[in-house]
Amino acid sequence: MLSIKNLHVEINEKKILKGFDLEVKPGEVHAIMGPNGSGKSTLSKVLAGDPHYQVTQGEILFQGKNILPLSPEARALSGIFMAFQYPVEIPGVNNASFLRMAYNAKRKHEDKPEVDPLEFDEIVREKIKIVEMKEDFLNRSVNQGFSGGEKKRNEILQMAVLEPKFAVLDETDSGLDIDALRIVAKGVNSLKRPDNAFILITHYQRLLDYVVPDFVHILSEGKIVRSGDKRLAMELEKKGYELVEGK
Amino acid sequence: MKENKFVFVNGLLNSKLSGVGQLPHGVQLHTQKGFELIIPDKVILEEMIHLFLLADANAARKADGEGFAIKISAGVSTRLNFVLHKTGAAEFCPQKMTVDIHLSENACVDYYQIEEVGVKGKFETINQFHLKKHASLDYLVFAASDGASNNRTTVDFDQEHGFFSAKGLTMLSGQAKANHWLTVNHRAGHCISRQYFKSVLAEHSHASFESLVHVYPAASKSDSQQLNRNLLLSDNAQARSKPELQIDNDDVAASHGSASGQLDDNELFYLQSRGLSKESARLVLVDGFAEEIVGNVSEKDLKSYLEAKIHDGIQAMVGSIQ
Numbered sequence: 188m189l190s191i192k193n194l195h196v197e198i199n200e201k202k203i204l205k206g207f208d209l210e211v212k213p214g215e216v217h218a219i220m221g222p223n224g225s226g227k228s229t230l231s232k233v234l235a236g237d238p239h240y241q242v243t244q245g246e247i248l249f250q251g252k253n254i255l256p257l258s259p260e261a262r263a264l265s266g267i268f269m270a271f272q273y274p275v276e277i278p279g280v281n282n283a284s285f286l287r288m289a290y291n292a293k294r295k296h297e298d299k300p301e302v303d304p305l306e307f308d309e310i311v312r313e314k315i316k317i318v319e320m321k322e323d324f325l326n327r328s329v330n331q332g333f334s335g336g337e338k339k340r341n342e343i344l345q346m347a348v349l350e351p352k353f354a355v356l357d358e359t360d361s362g363l364d365i366d367a368l369r370i371v372a373k374g375v376n377s378l379k380r381p382d383n384a385f386i387l388i389t390h391y392q393r394l395l396d397y398v399v400p401d402f403v404h405i406l407s408e409g410k411i412v413r414s415g416d417k418r419l420a421m422e423l424e425k426k427g428y429e430l431v432e433g434k
Numbered sequence: 435m436k437e438n439k440f441v442f443v444n445g446l447l448n449s450k451l452s453g454v455g456q457l458p459h460g461v462q463l464h465t466q467k468g469f470e471l472i473i474p475d476k477v478i479l480e481e482m483i484h485l486f487l488l489a490d491a492n493a494a495r496k497a498d499g500e501g502f503a504i505k506i507s508a509g510v511s512t513r514l515n516f517v518l519h520k521t522g523a524a525e526f527c528p529q530k531m532t533v534d535i536h537l538s539e540n541a542c543v544d545y546y547q548i549e550e551v552g553v554k555g556k557f558e559t560i561n562q563f564h565l566k567k568h569a570s571l572d573y574l575v576f577a578a579s580d581g582a583s584n585n586r587t588t589v590d591f592d593q594e595h596g597f598f599s600a601k602g603l604t605m606l607s608g609q610a611k612a613n614h615w616l617t618v619n620h621r622a623g624h625c626i627s628r629q630y631f632k633s634v635l636a637e638h639s640h641a642s643f644e645s646l647v648h649v650y651p652a653a654s655k656s657d658s659q660q661l662n663r664n665l666l667l668s669d670n671a672q673a674r675s676k677p678e679l680q681i682d683n684d685d686v687a688a689s690h691g692s693a694s695g696q697l698d699d700n701e702l703f704y705l706q707s708r709g710l711s712k713e714s715a716r717l718v719l720v721d722g723f724a725e726e727i728v729g730n731v732s733e734k735d736l737k738s739y740l741e742a743k744i745h746d747g748i749q750a751m752v753g754s755i756q
Contacts, residue, residue, distance in 0.1 A: 259706035275704040279722030292709035
């Protein structure tokens with residue numbers, strides 16, 4: 188589904204990813220862990236097409252197609268979703284209207300008829316149950332005045348509405364209390380299917396208690412230095428990043 | 435929209451285009467020399483008063499030198515929704531107008547000033563508001579004319595516990611200009627003033643917000659906020675922002691702020707990452723920027739009208755972004 192080969196990325200002439208490789212197959216959940224500055228968030232932003240980052244070498248194939256020349260919206264419409272570490276607040280833009288616009292953009296791309304506000308209301312009311320959000324969240328401006336946990340749940344709601352083929356969750360668990368973490372994890376688990384895949388970027392093993400990954404990778408200085416199954420995350424929790432220092 | 439409609443063409447009342455229902459008992463209305471409305475104590479005007487000023491090149495016109503005067507006297511415990519709507523695609527007449535609103539104790543007035551004159555030229559509106567004890571005035575100005583419009587607004591809190599809110603949205607393109615000059619005089623204590631002005635500027639347009647809040651020595655417990663935000667959609671658009679405070683009393687709460695800039699790259703990327711095209715994302719962001727000003731308009735039909743105007747205007751503006 189996703190194939191990343193020898194990816195080199197920089198921002199403001201600072202090299203962040205230095206030869207990153209990863210293969211993700213349908214139905215898989217990959218966790219990427221690593222110390223601050225190792226390149227985790229850069230990876231998620233490059234996958235989503237953030238124009239601030241320059242890819243200087245390597246390739247990213249999604250379902251066999253090179254996505255590097257594609258705009259962020261073209262990547263989203265092809266089925267890629269990123270849950271932001273710091274979701275942006277957009278004053279004056281109604282959350283439900285925004286969700287419907289995004290949903291309809293996807294429908295249009297798939298040559299399906301767009302849905303009107305009433306039809307969408309039924310759809311979103313079902314989805315909102317997944318993240319245990321109150322319906323009044325839909326009538327507020329996108330992320331404005333939301334707590335940290337509410338913003339992260341709103342990201343999962345967007346993911347639930349858009350049903351991407353591939354999602355990367357950038358530290359969605361950071362700053363969450365245990366209840367919010369459980370709700371976010373429930374959202375991810377309920378959206379898992381044999382034909383989609385996830386990358387979870389996280390600092391902590393605790394998210395992986397709720398969403399069990401098939402693979403755990405440790406990122407250090409811009410490349411994966413160690414891979415394993417979920418036991419690697421537990422080992423990392425015990426020993427810290429000394430585990431990979433000096434490789 | 436439930437309303438009493440007064441249509442002045444080139445400054446002269448056109449009774450065929452106007453539609454006025456039965457006004458409550460005691461309300462006095464004079465339309466021979468401008469527009470004068472006197473609301474006696476304890477009268478609530480349920481229906482909006484909507485005053486259209488149309489400019490029409492083919493119709494008779496009031497002599498320019500006379501200007502146009504609106505006087506509203508709201509008695510004790512009265513309620514009024516008033517719209518002043520300047521529109522037309524001819525040279526605007528009258529070019530100069532004054533709006534005097536006197537609010538007696540506990541009077542409550544919502545005043546909407548809509549400017550969408552489709553011709554180049556200069557015109558000026560001078561607003562003067564006087565508020566007595568516990569009076570409340572909500573003022574909203576929407577400026578989207580093609581020419582140069584000047585708005586000079588003076589607010590006087592003559593007695594304690596008054597409330598004044600001013601919201602402004604300026605949307606300009608081409609060579610259009612709009613200036614808002616405000617002076618809010620907190621002469622008595624315990625009064626609250628709020629100002630929130632925004633502008634969306636495309637091409638070579640220019641907007642200014644210059645506001646002075648003066649808290650007088652006797653005005654303890656005054657509470658004032660001024661905020662101005664400008665969104666520049668072109669390298670050639672200009673915004674001038676000058677919120678000022680003159681405070682002659684130690685026991686007040688006053689704040690002011692101003693920000694001008696272009697659309698935020700991070701917000702654009704966020705929307706694009708959800709499948710919206712760059713142009714749609716821009717449209718959504720500018721719409722949202724404007725919505726903060728008109729989103730709380732309580733008259734539903736008026737709100738829908740403004741939102742549709744804003745949306746259409748923004749579509750044209752966003753299309754002009756390089």
